[in-house]
Amino acid sequence: GDSVTQMEGPVTLSEEAFLTINCTYTATGYPSLFWYVQYPGEGLQLLLKATKADDKGSNKGFEATYRKETTSFHLEKGSVQVSDSAVYFCALSARDSSYKLIFGSGTRLLVRP
Amino acid sequence: NAGVTQTPKFQVLKTGQSMTLQCAQDMNHEYMSWYRQDPGMGLRLIHYSVGAGITDQGEVPNGYNVSRSTTEDFPLRLLSAAPSQTSVYFCASSYTSGNTIYFGEGSWLTVV
Numbered sequence: 001g002d003s004v005t006q007m008e009g010p011v012t013l014s015e016e017a018f019l020t021i022n023c024t025y026t027a028t029g030y031p032s033l034f035w036y037v038q039y040p041g042e043g044l045q046l047l048l049k050a051t052k053a054d055d056k057g058s059n060k061g062f063e064a065t066y067r068k069e070t071t072s073f074h075l076e077k078g079s080v081q082v083s084d085s086a087v088y089f090c091a092l093s094a095r096d097s098s099y100k101l102i103f104g105s106g107t108r109l110l111v112r113p
Numbered sequence: 114n115a116g117v118t119q120t121p122k123f124q125v126l127k128t129g130q131s132m133t134l135q136c137a138q139d140m141n142h143e144y145m146s147w148y149r150q151d152p153g154m155g156l157r158l159i160h161y162s163v164g165a166g167i168t169d170q171g172e173v174p175n176g177y178n179v180s181r182s183t184t185e186d187f188p189l190r191l192l193s194a195a196p197s198q199t200s201v202y203f204c205a206s207s208y209t210s211g212n213t214i215y216f217g218e219g220s221w222l223t224v225v
Contacts, residue, residue, distance in 0.1 A: 004155075036216075042218060042219075043117075043203060043216045043217055043218040043219050044156075044203065044216040045216070046213055046214070046215075049213070089155060089156070093214075098212075099144035099146065099161065099163065099207050099214065100146065100158055100161060100171065101148075101156070101158070101205075101214060102158075103148075103155035103156045103157075104155050105153055105154055105155045106153075106155050
């Protein structure tokens with residue numbers, strides 16, 4: 001079945017460092033891809049999404065590109081802030097059931113001042 | 114803008130007790146779903162609904178019941194709580210297929 005694999009955390013960075021969180025997926029057809037963020041004690045918020053190959057999703061300085069050839073959707077940010085500390089989830093939804101999300105296990109990011 | 118509202122936020126149950134987690138959305142969304150979040154496992158789909166009167170099982174449905182009598186509400190019932198159901202539960206909704214899925218703030222459930 002469909003699945004999402006994320007790099008294990010925690011990822012610890014200093015403020016203004018470059019961030020990459022790897023995400024790869026297995027799916028039949030052409031899924032939509034998402035990054036969700038969960039701040040401490042809160043629910044999940046959609047960070048960005050991409051719905052077809054080569055699409056780039058971006059928001060709040062984060063970006064990710066839908067790479068069909070490598071089945072990847074890596075999250076990047078050029079300069080992280082302390083306020084970016086959170087858990088990041090990669091997820092996909094299939095074309096014929098786009099109301100259901102399949103999540104990766106999440107990657108915790110800790111940014112130090 | 115209430116969005117997706119879940120209650121209660123925290124609950125402690127004894128093994129064998131029953132309870133209902135409430136979920137309501139005020140966005141007129143057709144699709145609603147329940148996920149559970151366990152450490153190191155991401156979120157897994159419990160049950161979902163594509164409209165009033167229609168529900169279906171997700172990946173981990175055992176021990177849970179749902180119903181969808183109105184568009185706004187999608188309660189999750191634990192019939193006989195077990196320690197394995199200790200988790201964080203998230204309700205989610207979306208307008209139609211392909212639209213952004215919105216999540217509630219979560220319900221922390223502990224079964225002792």
